[in-house]
Amino acid sequence: MNALRDILSQGAQMLLVLGLAPLLTGFVRKVKARLLRRRGPPLLQPYRDLVRLMRKDVVLADNASWLFRVIPYLMFAGTWVAASLVPTFGNGLLFSWTADLIAIIALLGSARFFQALAGMDVGTAFGGIGSSREVMIASLAEPAMLITVFSVAMIAGSTQLATVAEFMGSDAVGLRVSLGMAFVALTIVALAENARIPVDNPATHLELTMVHEAMVLEYSGRHLALIDLSSQLKLLLYVSLIACVFLPWGMAPADASVGRFLFGALLYLGKLTALGLLLALFETAIAKMRVFRIPEFLGAALMLALLATLLRFVSGSL
């Protein structure tokens, strides 16, 4: 009975993140449009886009290799596994011990590694510029993320997300300077990793500004659908991660009743809505940066994360 519930909750988590990911993207787009006094596409437009893309033929460049065709699946698998490991509505997930926070970052790193390779496979200048900028951004964002994880893990005494969430939900945390710094650092990293303004703007097709779009320019049909879905999943992952670490209240424990799970899911939807609203507000309030100002932006995240970790090393209570 217990095993069945565990499998069900893990399966529900996997399907939930997959199902919700396009909705979150659609919601952020809608809010942004409303803030700009546009009507904006309907909330469900991302689902329609995915279905439309799936139905279309794939147009493959003449010299694309087998790797180019495999990479969308690899990216999707890596991102989906990572997203299913972040606790959302319930805490005691079946496979939560398979991979800790460091492994989740590395899984996303694998997805990015392959995406950057895909950008270079066809041998066009656009793919190269995208990949080259992506690895530059990643080479700063990933260490910032890891060090943020260090500081959070040292406060919670674990890199296991379930334990971190449990600790952060308890009264033992209190108000800490290092947590505040880690929160800001994580937010900056999330913006950079998800190709959001001010780091990247996937809505444009201006070669001077784009990073993510430049890499996937040669993709079409089902391949593009998978890549879009992966990036939507990644956004959901980061939002859930922030929710899980900094707003862990209301998550159902492992042995909870169905009603408790439903309550957790409802609360999770609320958290997504709130964070999505904040993201849309932030994105409309700020302008896109020049590419070579991004290192300063990410450098701030790196410094904050390092400071948070140092504070943790130096003092037990800050």
Added chain:
Amino acid sequence: MIAVALWSVAALLALAPAAIALSMRPRGSVVLYGACLVITAALCATALLHLLDPAHPVLSATLPIGLPWLGAHVRLDALSAFFLFVINLGGAAASLFALGYGRHEDSPGRVLPFYPAYLAAMNVVVLANDAFSFLVAWEFMSLTSWAMVVSHHREAENVRAGYVYLLMASFGTLALLLAFGLLASGAGYDFDAIRASHPSAALTGMVVILVLLGAGSKAGLVPLHAWLPLAHPAAPSHVSGLMSGVMTKVAVYGFVRIVFDLLPEPVWWWSMVVLLVGGPTATLGVLYALMQRDIKRVLAFSTIENIGIIFTGLGLALAFKAQGLDWVAALAFTAAMLHVFNHALFKSLLFFGAGAVLGATGERDMEKLGGLIHQMPKTAFAVLVGCVAISALPPFNGFVSEWLTFQAILLSPQLPSWGLKLAIPAVGGLLALAAALAAACFVKLYGISFLGRPRSDVAASAQETDRFSLTAMLLLAGLCLIAGILPGLLIDALAPVSKDMVGNVMPHQVGLQWLTIVPIAESRSSYNGLLVFVFAALCGTAAASAIHRLASDRLRRAPAWDCGYPDPNPAIQYSASSFSQPIRRVFGSIIFAAREVGEMPPPSSPRPARLQVELHDLIWDALYAPIAKVVGFATDRINILQFLTIRRYLTLVFVALIVLLLVVAL
């Protein structure tokens, strides 16, 4: 068992003179590499059996060679067995690779005799149980590898590499000689006697610094790394693989044997020195690698990075051991040893891949390659596995050892020393930076040389490499995956080593649920490579089958879109230098004193504009260039002595005699 090991080493040594005769024969290289493959495989199996033997016996013997009345002491314990295993695994893979690759060699007589001798020397270093045999084998290892570095002596670059290598190797051996001199002053040459002696704190401190210089110069620690990126690429590729993947590990062995085994309990500041060298080595190594466009130089610089990671692990182990937290020390030490093994696997694989590319195209410059995934699909696949593994991405092996190192760092707030409290987070940050940059570096290496369109005719007409080389590469690639998804087996196999060196072991891993690895406690951290792999594979295939069933699975081929401006010229692709330009702009101005100069032709001139990039190796400029300058200056002055008349020489001798007599008289 030790007899098997010694006879195998003797056989390798006997092969060396036989190789001189073999090198004249047309199939001589096949016979030699075949024999080396058999012997190293036997040694590898012996070492593994010894490591897995539950009794972990310490075997020793004294041979009637070496110094009179002292003989040569040899010993096989868990540490030597582990390194013997790594060396001979790399050796067997290199020999298998060379069965095919070695046939391309135009002057086999310059490589064949040294190859088995080199393998034998590395084996003797880890078996030696007295300072004399250790140093002789160490120097023999340097000299035989030097001979292979300069085997293609007609290229001026290689000769310079050999010269710098010889200088640095001599410096390293000198440092080790002094270290042993200090240690032996109270006890003698025998390692057993040194272990039993109780040297003073000042003396052991000096020994640690000297060993760090000696072993560090062989391993490639910054700032003693200058020779490594010159020498490793210069040798034939299977030898490069051995030098980078295996010989640097022998250097790690030297450090571990002396600092962890021969010296008494560590003092906390030793770890500080090791950490402050290891962390920057990791980051600088990979930054240098990113700036290169020669495949083998990228790989050589990346070895420096990995050595930095290993030494960081060793430094952490020393720190924890000095504070008596030996269970965390066991974690850090196991992480370092696991990385030793992992790096030997993927670095050999990548060097073999570079060799296959070199054999097929004759090019090491990435900017003349491209599109090789079409011409050499199997090589491309194996190298891709190596690139993913070395970038520390799950589910491959590189991730496991870095993950364990990070877990050890996360436990370091428990250390009471304030210096370490400040140093370790900084080192952790440097390691995180190195890991991210390594991924960028290998995206570049793979993307530029294997993907895209061919940038030259040789790249367009490359042929897949021979089946021996392919087998060697695919075997190593398979091992990378297995070591990544079943790390618990390796951690358990390393338990006796960590027991001997730091006095404690990591918790027993095999038998935990689903082969998960748990360094401390499950609520703290755990990782299961097998499940991550299975999980991801299931998700990927589920997505693929769902899409092919429900969605359109039609496919059309068309010219690349490229925003509507397809250009047939492959030169519009990103090149190695342009790929790393953003990262160069972020880090380069401080670390490499990088300068970009755009040179525009005057109006109406049809000359193309040029972009010149200047990079400086600041360590070379600040450390080596002044030394070279002083030496040059001194030799210029002394040079006068070479052209004196006989009268002046006689006067000099006479004056010297008088001075000496005066010294004696006083």
